[in-house]
Amino acid sequence: MAIINQLDKRSGITYVYESVSYWDKEKKQPRSKRTLIGKLDPDTGEIIPTDGRCRKTRDNPEDAKATKPGPIPIERTNRRFYGATYLLDEIGDTLGLTEDLKKCFPATYKQIQSLAYYMILESESPLFRFEKWSALHKHPYDNNISSQRSSEIFSDISEENKNKFFTLQGRRRSEGEYWAYDTTSLSSYSQTLRQVQYGKNKEDDRLPQLNLALIFGEKSGLPFYYRKLAGNIPDDRTVQNLLADFMVLGFQKVKLVMDRGFYSETNINGLLKERLKFIVAVQTSISFIRKEIDTVYETIRSFENFDEQHELYATTVLAKWDYRQERPNKKDALTNKKRIYLHIYFNIDxxxxxxxxxxxxxxxxxxxxxxxxxxxxxxxxxxxxxxxxxxxxxxxxxxxxxxxxxxxxRYYGYFVLLSNEKMDAMTALHLYRNKDLIEKAFGNIKDRLNLRRLLVSSEKSLDGKLFVSFVALIYLSYLKKQMQEAGIFQNYTLQSLLDKLDIIECFENPGYDLRVGEVLTKQKQIYESLDISPPT
Missing domain, CATH: 1.10.4000 (Flagellar transcriptional activator fold)
Structure with missing residues (x-):
């Protein structure tokens, strides 16, 4: 065993390693294994135990507890942009995002928020430019996050803590609302990510891909759950695992809205078994669907069935589903008839x-x-x-x-929705069409959050980056919903609104409270339209 000192030229720190020599039987040559034991104090020459990532603090909870600060007093004079990050701060408090992130990621929640802010405000910039943005903006973490450090943060985001976050966010959604469920494909050049596979690419991209499943609340307009899937898994194979995830996360009385790609007899039987409410689009090429269309074929185009707002004919048919539940233990199947509703629509155009x-x-x-x-x-x-x-x-x-x-x-112009909750055809259509917000969310993920191409090479970094992007998507979705409801899109795009607020400055001086620069009348109107008090 030997002690080796090694100078890091970038930081100027001399690290001390313990080197143990051994004989490699396979390669038939001497080898050595180094273990970091600390860094050299330049003044005293003593070895300070560390691994370069504050393991000493992590291994000693009492030390960690002692170093947890309260509000950090301002130690330097700063003049930075504040208006847009203040908006995101307020949204985080309104949605309980900051509170939930703090519960799930107490050591890194501020870094996660700052990275999410950066993805929103600098949508086309890679993460290595965070340092410049951080120097110009006030944000939750208020320090630089290097590319290496962001990778470490991504890697530290565990599956357990993600599930805890999904549960907390799910409890904040409107009770009894329908949840839109859909998937999209994210292309990648990586050859090391195991789930990146060739599959049915929804954008006709010839690259291998990773699939991303996402759930949105239709009333809240907000996402609260996602899951990554191998790129070669078809949509209809994902529902059974989705139902299992609901059980793990503690979601009950779920109502789902899904596209026709998720329809299969197995999935419908699974939803009925769990007694979940659903609306699923169904292809008109299915034989039992055509039989039900035939029952209304001569009458659907009557005046009473015409909806002027949507310019189509609609009617609802009560039908029976041949329910089948396999029982592996008893080596048989339970069968009976379940009541379902078929909402049939005809569009003459x-x-x-x-x-x-x-x-x-x-x-x-x-x-x-x-x-x-x-x-x-x-x-x-x-x-x-x-x-x-x-x-x-x-x-x-x-x-x-x-x-x-x-x-x-004969069946041109028809489309059909299948549900197990009693409602009229136009209510079902309205709920189904509301799932368009999930398509817009996929656009935000790929374009606004710069995930059209996955530029990571490790599984843990991918998992972490997807989660931070998901957090950013919650902020974006809420902001867009508020802008839509307030009619702000008549005067601003999302980017122009953020740019309009981003120029508001704040001033930090030692011994004084944070001071906000001038807020113009139009900027105040934007905050008030979003139901947020302007910064003071």
Whole structure:
């Protein structure tokens, strides 16, 4: 064993290592293992125990307790921008975000908030530019966070603490509201992330991807849960694990709104088994859905079923679901009939659009056959929709199979929502269309929060960065909702509003309270429109 001193030229600190030599049997050569035991005091020459990351403080709770400060007195004179970060501070207090983050991440919640602020206010800037932004803005942590330190913060965000945060935030959502559930794909160049796989990319990107599942409250307009998935997992395979997560997080009496990609018999049976309320879009190509459409086919286009606001016809049908619950222990299945509601809609404009599109496709395919330019991939279409004959006298004849075409067009213009809660068709449609806010959230994640391409290479950094981005998304979603309700988008975009407030300054002087610079009338109006008191 030997003691080795090594000078770090960047910091000027001399670190002391304990070096132990040993024989490597596999490589058949001597090796050594170094262990950091402290740093050298330049004045006394003594070794100060540390590992460079304050392990001494972590290992000694009494020391940690002693160093926890209260309000930090101002020690230096500063003049920084404050208006936009003050807005985010107030939103964090209103939503209980600051309180919940502090409960779940007591040692790093301020760093998490500051990183989230940076992602919101500097959406196109990489994290290594945080130092410049930090020097110009007042923010919760009020110190620089280096790229290395941000990676450490990301890595320290544990799954247990994330789940605790999801639970706390879920309890703050409106009781009885529907929750919109959807997934999106995030592309990546990384070859080391295990869940980055090739799959059905929702943006037609040819890169491998990671899928992100997200839940939004439809009344609150806020997200409170997410989960990352392997890029090759289809949507309908995610619902069973979602239901399991609800049990772990303690969510009960859940109501879900989901797109048609999540429909499957297994998922519907799972939702019914857990007695959860749901609204799920269903494809009209399913046989039992077509049977129910046939029951209203002649009557749906009546005057009484027309909704002028949405310009479509709608009706609701009470139906029976063939419920099946597998019982592995008993090696059998429990079956019975469950009551469901099918909300059937017919849009005459969509019918005309689909019919015209299909007729053009028929013409193009028929021309391919007549011109002798048949495409192998189109053979099934040829066989289904055409009668092709070749005679010596009349030559090649291609006739449309009218009965098959008529049957295909029969269900154009229809779409169907399946639910197990009694409501009228237009209420169900309104709840379903409200899930558009989750599509906007995906846009915020990819563009505003700079996650269109995942620029991390380790699993822990990815997990942590996604969580901080999720926190930033909560701030953004609340701000956008408030702007929408107050009609602020008539005069400002989100970016122009933040820019308008960002120029408000604050002044810090030793021995004096924080002083805020001039706040103009238009800036006060913005705060008041958002139901926030202007800074004083």
């Amino acid at each position: 969509k019918f005309a659009e689909d019919e015209t599109k299909f007729d053009r496709k028929l013409m193009a395919m028929r021309k391919e056959i007549l011109d002798g330019k048949r495409v192998p991939e189109h053979e099934r279409f040829y066989k289904k929709y055409f009668q092709i004959k070749q005679t010596p006298i009349r030559g090649l004849q291609v006739n449309v199979n009218e009965d098959v075409v008529k049957q295909t067009k």
